[in-house]
Amino acid sequence: MIELRDLTVRYATTTVLDIPALTVPDAAVTYLLGLNGTGKSTLLRCVCGIIAPATGTVEVDGTWVRAGRATPSGLGMHLDYRAFDPRHTARRHLRWLARSRGLPAARVGDVLGETGLDEVADRRLAQFSLGMLQRVGIAAALLARPRTILLDEPLNGLDIAGIHWMRALLRELADAGTCVLVTSHLLDEAERNADRVIVLGTGRVLADAPLRELVDSGDRLEDAYLRITGAAA
Structure with missing residues (x-):
């Protein structure tokens, strides 16, 4: 609330x-x-x-x-689809976020699956479309089971x-x-x-x-x- x-x-x-x-x-x-x-x-x-x-x-x-x-x-949030380092992969970005919030690394695999990013998780974010970047942001918002x-x-x-x-x-x-x-x-x-x-x-x-x-x-x-x-x- x-x-x-x-x-x-x-x-x-x-x-x-x-x-x-x-x-x-x-x-x-x-x-x-x-x-x-x-x-x-x-x-x-x-x-x-x-x-x-x-x-x-x-x-x-x-x-x-x-x-x-x-x-x-x-609290989970996704406020800006541009808030990524384009050199990172989706998996690396989410691992960094999980580590910074003290969350278990296993959650990264969970949210990649929940957002349909499993098959592209190791691509650099610079190669992602806007729609795929939105999914990465939503995966980040879900990391903490908010x-x-x-x-x-x-x-x-x-x-x-x-x-x-x-x-x-x-x-x-x-x-x-x-x-x-x-x-x-x-x-x-x-x-x-x-x-x-x-x-x-x-x-x-x-x-x-x-x-x-x-x-x-x-x-x-x-x-x-x-x-x-x-x-x-």
Whole structure:
């Protein structure tokens, strides 16, 4: 579970996030939606401790997150498909991450299998497509068997088989009790797979509700999203 209280993030004199309270529940796939520049990635980086908020607190599974400190042990994340040394192989990259977090080396083989990377594990990452790099990032996020997992635009670059695989993985994680928070611009995919939807606009929470409540009138999620954000104009 993720809990934010009285959270603000400022760059110089500009407030980019202002969230009085927000809870992302366990055992659910929550999609974080919003136009570019509304603070989605900033919010994920606050939860990870990469960015220090100006005010407020972040808790992950009951543990306070403090910028610059160790990542909570039950938190997995994939925030940037470019965060790799292209000279490394997938296996070497994951072994390095496992060692840095004090995780057993055996987990590397497990997550390579879970993400369908077994046959390409010893290729250099420079040879990987965007979709394959996304799978490496997701494998890294799964290393610690996380209770909470954050994925920033993980569907970018995936082909249809990859999207089906991702959909099944997110559902499997949520059904096992994991708190899953995903950013995406693919509203059709969110409508297929989300249990809960959070909509950000100019750094504020415009909506936070179960998917079925947002589309209860028979609208598509896209219609609800446009109505909430005023983006149709």
